[in-house]
Amino acid sequence: MNYLEGARKGxxxxxxxxxxxxxxxxxxxxxxxxxxxxxSFLWSRAYEDIAxxxxxxxxxxxxxxVAFQTQLLEVQKGDKILEIGTGSGYQATILSAMGAKVYxxxxxxxxxxxxxxxxxxxxxxxxxxxxxGYQGVPQYAPYDKIIITCGxxxxxETLMDQLKVGGYMVVPVGEDTQVMxxxxxxxxxxxxxxxxxYFVFVPMVGGTGDLSTL
Numbered sequence: 001m002n003y004l005e006g007a008r009k010g011x012x013x014x015x016x017x018x019x020x021x022x023x024x025x026x027x028x029x030x031x032x033x034x035x036x037x038x039x040s041f042l043w044s045r046a047y048e049d050i051a052x053x054x055x056x057x058x059x060x061x062x063x064x065x066v067a068f069q070t071q072l073l074e075v076q077k078g079d080k081i082l083e084i085g086t087g088s089g090y091q092a093t094i095l096s097a098m099g100a101k102v103y104x105x106x107x108x109x110x111x112x113x114x115x116x117x118x119x120x121x122x123x124x125x126x127x128x129x130x131x132x133g134y135q136g137v138p139q140y141a142p143y144d145k146i147i148i149t150c151g152x153x154x155x156x157e158t159l160m161d162q163l164k165v166g167g168y169m170v171v172p173v174g175e176d177t178q179v180m181x182x183x184x185x186x187x188x189x190x191x192x193x194x195x196x197x198y199f200v201f202v203p204m205v206g207g208t209g210d211l212s213t214l
Contacts, residue, residue, distance in 0.1 A: 004035055007047035011063055014049050020067045024075065028097040029067055034060070036122060037088035056108040058202060060088040061149060065199060072170045072182050072196060073145045075100050080140070082162065084133040085149040085204070089115040092126050095147075103137050105129040107208045134206045136162045143167060151178040151201035155193075160185065172201045 012030050020026060035046035037060055042052055051059040069091070073081070077099030083092050086106035095102045104126060106112040112130040119126050129137050133148070134156055141162035148159070148171040155171060163169055163185045172178030177198050184192040 004033070004043065004047065008034070011047040011049060015064045015067050018049075018064050020064070020071055022071045022074075024098050025067050025070050025094075028070070028094045029063060031097050032090065032093050034063065034090060037090045037093075037118070054088045054111070055114060056111045058087050058108065058111060060090050061201075066091050066094060068180070068196075068199075069147055069149070069170050070094055070098070072180070073147060073168055075145065079144040081145045081147065082137060082141075082143040082159075083147050083149060084136070084159065086112065086115055086128060087149060089119050089122075089126070089128075091147070091149055092128075093119070093123050096123050096126050100145075102126045103129070103140055103143070105131050105133050105137055107131065107133055107205065109208065130208065132207055133204060134158055138162055145169070146171075148172065148204065149201070150204040151175070152204040155181065155183055155191075160191070172199050175203075176200075 012026055035043040038046055049062055049064050051062045054060050075098045079100045081095050081100045081102050083104040086104040092102045092104045109130055116128045136159045142164040143162055144164055144167050146159055146163050146169040151172050165185050165187055167185050169183040172180050177200050180196040180199050182194045
């Protein structure tokens with residue numbers, strides 16, 4: 001697997017060239033083996049800076065996008081972070097590699113099962129949940145940070161309620177394309193919203209996958 005290790009080092013240089021400067025983020029990208037989150041026929045493309053298909057018609061995000069969202073979170077060791085949209089588990093593993101305590105929820109049951117099985121062998125410290133991302137995981141709130149890895153039509157109020165005062169939510173907001181936003185919770189009724197450019201994500205959908213079709 002030496003060629004994969006070399007490709008991973010090359011990926012770090014690519015995302016550095018695109019403006020990722022947080023060394024903790026770069027170290028995590030270098031540490032986490034992205035190919036393990038893909039089917040083996042895609043391993044040769046694992047360290048290209050592109051999104052790739054995974055189960056349930058979802059994608060593993062472009063590494064630059066993962067790094068960009070993570071950099072906006074300003075992750076500190078020990079942060080309790082809620083992720084909406086587990087997907088392959090790659091983003092959650094990056095956060096965990098940075099020392100965060102990660103809670104992640106996925107609405108597709110088959111994808112949840114596959115990712116849970118994978119993470120039990122890669123990183124058993126991540127807490128996974130099957131359910132509606134719009135509802136979050138209130139039993140473990142409040143969170144220091146919240147990251148949403150799918151395109152939300154607006155900033156979800158239910159999830160803002162689960163964020164600590166002073167905490168950040170990073171969320172792509174929009175329909176066909178999204179504006180990356182960082183929302184700082186100043187108090188229970190006041191927020192600061194910053195915009196950080198355009199991205200394209202799969203849409204954030206309420207409810208859960210239909211178990212009867214799996």
